Amino acid sequence: MPHFIMDCSQSILESHKEEFILEQIHRTAYSAGLFEEGDIKVRLNPYKKFLVGNKADPFIHVFAHIMQGRTTEQKAELSKQMVSMLSTMFPDIRNIAMNISDFEKDTYCNRTML
Incomplete structure (x- = not known):
């Protein structure tokens, strides 16, 4: 916990390696000061087939799932930081977004809680 899952068009991987993208998402999540570094989990799902507005426009969307307790302002700032970082990394991608759910x-239960 927390989980950051990036869905994206396969074509964005031509600009940066998957490992680098994962590292940048992790770094941005950690720099927000809301999570312990060892707790952050990041995954990437590239799609070969997709539509954005009925077109095959490249896209990035980060879904964050975090434990409740952060303020709306903290979550909004995290979203802005993540979208800003990704916009810098991918200046030609118009469709970049993020949402956070608690x-x-x-x-919530995980194995260590059993």
């Missing part, structure tokens, strides 16, 4: 503490 896990409920009462319903």
Whole structure:
């Protein structure tokens, strides 16, 4: 916890290696000061087939799933930092976005909690 999952068009991997993109997402998430570095999980899902506005326009969308407890302002700032970093890395990609959803503490469980 937290999880950062980046869906993107396959073509963006022509600009940067997957490992580098994952590292930059991790770095940006950690620099927000909201998470312990060892807790951050990052994944990347490239798509070969997709439509954006009924066109095959390249895209990036980061889905963050975090434990509840951060303020709306903290989450908004994290989204802005992530989209800003990705916009710098991919200046030709017009469709870059991020959203954050909260896990409920009462319903979350992982193996170490058993």
